[in-house]
Amino acid sequence: MNDDNKKVAMDHLKTHVKYPATAEELKKACNGMEDVAEDLRKDFMEKLPAGTYNSAEEVMKAVGWE
Numbered sequence: 001m002n003d004d005n006k007k008v009a010m011d012h013l014k015t016h017v018k019y020p021a022t023a024e025e026l027k028k029a030c031n032g033m034e035d036v037a038e039d040l041r042k043d044f045m046e047k048l049p050a051g052t053y054n055s056a057e058e059v060m061k062a063v064g065w066e
Contacts, residue, residue: 005037009044010065012036013056023050026059 012033017026030036030044047063060066 005040006065009033009036009040010056010060013059017056017059019056020052020054021059022052023048026053 017029027045030041033041044063049062053059
């Protein structure tokens with residue numbers, strides 16, 4: 001996984017998502033991140049558990065992007 005792509009994805013989670021957000025809302029937002037590599041978006045979609053998240057940090061921890 002390219003660290004630059006991961007940084008772009010994490011920046012999206014921190015600045016482009018309004019929290020609290022459900023996993024479904026996050027997955028929908030992730031699908032629109034065209035500047036993030038497809039393999040990283042797919043990894044995110046597969047790893048994100050159902051639930052509601054209150055911050056980007058919670059999301060990153062849930063998918064193992066700490």
